[in-house]
Structures are given as structure tokens and as C-alpha cells.
Amino acid sequence: MKFLIVCTLLAFAAFGCTEAEECQSVRxxxxxxxxxxxxxxxxxxxxxxxxxxxxxCNPSLTVANPGQC
Incomplete structure (x- = not known):
């Protein structure tokens, strides 16, 4: 039973979604x-x-300047 719990926790840790994931726009x-x-x-x-x-991804984003940063 402990083995099953450990495997489940490892699966969530490996494949779980985190807030640190980078936002990707598909427009x-x-x-x-x-x-x-x-x-x-x-x-x-x-x-x-x-x-x-x-x-x-970031509604508060503004243009700092035209051209490269």
C-alpha cells in the first residue's frame, strides 16, 4: 500500500502542472x-x-519602446 502511495505522489510530481510554467500564446x-x-x-x-x-499571458504588459530591448 505504501508503494502505491509513493508511486502516485511521484506521478503527480513528475506530470503535475505548476504555476511556474511559461505562458504560450497561440494566436x-x-x-x-x-x-x-x-x-x-x-x-x-x-x-x-x-x-x-x-x-x-500578462494583461499589465506595456510597450517600453519600439525596437529591441
């Missing part, structure tokens, strides 16, 4: 490179990818 955007620097210090490939990340 369609072109591959045109016109970089935008986000307030999170990340350079986004273009305004569309920035907007998609903002909508799906």
Missing part, C-alpha cells in the same frame, strides 16, 4: 520582424506577437 501572427520591447524586458518579434502575449 496567429506574421513572421515580419519589427521588434517591440516589452515592459518585461523581452523583445517581441512584432506588435502582433506582443499583443498576443499581453492578451494571453
Amino acid at each position: 496567429p501572427c506574421t513572421m515580419q520582424y519589427q521588434p517591440v520591447c516589452g515592459s518585461d524586458g523581452v523583445t517581441y518579434g512584432n506588435q502582433c506577437t506582443f499583443d498576443a502575449h499581453k492578451l494571453d
